[in-house]
Amino acid sequence: MSPSLPAPLISALQRLLGEHGLLLDASERVAYGYDNSRRQALPDAVALPTTRDQVLELVRxxxxxxxxxxxxxRGTNTTGASVPVHGGLVVSFERMNRLLAIRPGDRVAVVEPGLLNGDLQQALQAHGLFWPPDPTSAPYCTVGGNLACNAGGPRAVKYGATRDNVLALTAVTGQGELVSFGAATTKGATGYDLSRLLIGSEGTLALIVEATLKLTPIAPHRRALRALYRDVDSAAAAVARLMAQAVTPSMLEFMDGECVRLAREVGGADLPTAGALLMIEADGDEAVLAAAERALRQAADGDGCLAIDAAPDEATREKLWAARKALSPALRTIAPGKINEDVVVPVSRIPDLVAGVGVIAKARQTKIVCFGHAGNGNLHVNLLFDPAEADQAARAEAALAEVFATVIALGGQLSGEHGIGLAKRDFLPLAIDAATLAAMRAIKHAFDPDGLLNPGKILPD
Structure with a gap:
């Protein structure tokens, strides 16, 4: 039994959650104390609720x-957002994983937060629908986690991130009150849009217990292009051209030369040597795809473009995307330590960001590898180093601060889809002025006056 929680609270939680609904043994609790950031802290207990009423009562x-x-x-986030740094109670939503309804006529699905993104997508296929957020961890991350950090993925360039694809939420505030925001309509002008406020709040304002998701019809056809470039600068310039013309790609991904090598040697993709690569897709009716492909080819071509090829078949396309999704773990073949940041700038400033990162890497003698969702201006900047070498670690940390400063100077933000959590909390004052931070703290107090929900995350001390 955990000695850190009051005995009356433990007894009340056991009565509420049932025999197997509260984990107290340290060997069970440890699995709920870490996430993909590799940070770790042991919670005092783990609650496994199955109903919203249980969530309401346990918060009270x-x-x-x-x-x-x-x-x-499922702890797939990379910022430490789900690490219980203050101990206390972890509320795992793994047993609240029901798909409550699919209503094709309204293009909505109603879900509990523990439903896996991948399971949702599989259920929607039979109706010819999908939910646009598709992070790399989609097969095993939860919808609730997607809501918590406003997850995106490659499709966000055309279809939007999580915040753009949610119509209504039901949640439990830090005061132990059940609140509902929004409705199953795509238009609404009734009061404050508090659903969008909760999305991306990383569990610091309320615990989401139900979500009504906006669905999109699956496009009947897709065409994929692979554009190779002499260097990252020419590829970045092509991104700006692609997003300035009329056809919006359904995906637009960027890989620098090192990523191209990893995709070939580790991911098994059939790729030649190149300084950078863009993966470009269009989707829609067959009647319009030929014109869309021509427009995208024309925009992708330009100074430094080595070749533009179409994927000859679906198997080739899938293999290339699989290699892209394997890039993040493949980076550990270069160095044992990795700082993975998901910064975002206006698309027109991507060339400046790529150039700035190159200058920082050279000045700090730190290997920096970039890939990501270029169509949104969202690049994953990976700083690689050996944690056992103190000098390398110090240079990487200094380079990180300079990357963030460059992003802010370019009118960007510290995170495009991973969130702030612990990893970027102390950098938040670089991006948000004091008056705005004060307003955020006031909102936090309104939802969670005692500061009990995910303390220590997002807002700096």
Whole structure:
């Protein structure tokens, strides 16, 4: 039994959640204390609720005993957002994983937060629909986790990120109140849009217990192009051209030369040597795809373009995308340490960001590899180093601060889809002025006056 929680609270939670609904043994709790950031902290207990009423009551119980609460999906986030740094109670939504309804006529699905993104997509296929957010971890991340960090993915360039694809939410605030925002309509002008406020709040404002998702019809056809470039500068310039013309690609991904090598040697993609690569897709009716492909080819071509090839078949396309999704773990073949940041700038400033990162890498003698969702201006900047070498680690940290400063100077943001969590909390004042931070703290207080929901995340001390 955990000695850190009051005995009356433990007894009340056991009565509420049932025999197997509260984990107290350290060997069980440890699995809920870390995420993909490799940070770790041991919670005092883990709750496994199955209903919204249980979530409502456990928040009220924790509030009465002033115990911190950290919501958790599957722990795939990279910022430490689900690490219980203040101990307390982790609320895992793995048992609240029901698909409550699919209504094709309204193009909505109603889900519980523990439903896996991949399971949702599979269920929607039979109706010819999909939910646009598709992070790399889609097969095993939860919808609740997607909501918590406003997840995106390659399709966001055309279809939007999580925040753009949610119509309504039901949640439990830090005061132990059940609140509902929005409705199953694509238009609405009734009061404040608080659903969009909760999305991306990383469990610091409320615990989401139900979501009504906006669905999109699956495009009947797709065409994929692979554009190779002499260097990253010419590829970045092509991104700006592609997003300035009329045809919006359904995906537009960027890989620098090192990523091209990894995709070939580790991911098994059939790729020649190149300084950079763009993966470009269009989707829609067959009648319009030929014109869309011509427009995208014309925009992708230009100074430094070595070749533009169409994927000859679906198998080739899938193999290339699989290599792209394998890039993040493949980076550990270069160095054992990795700082992966998902910065975002206006698309027109991508050439400046790529050039700035190159200058920083050279000045700090740090290997920096870039890939990501170029159509949104969202690049994953990976700083590689050996943690056992203190000098390398120090140079990487200094380079990171300079990358963030460059992003802010270009009118960008610290995160495009991973969120702030612990990893970027202390950098937030670089991006947000004092008056705006004060407004954010006031909102936090309104939802969670005792500061019990995911304390220590997002807002700096």
């Amino acid at each position: 119980l924790c509030r009465s005993h002033r115990v911190a609460i950290t919501a958790r999906g």
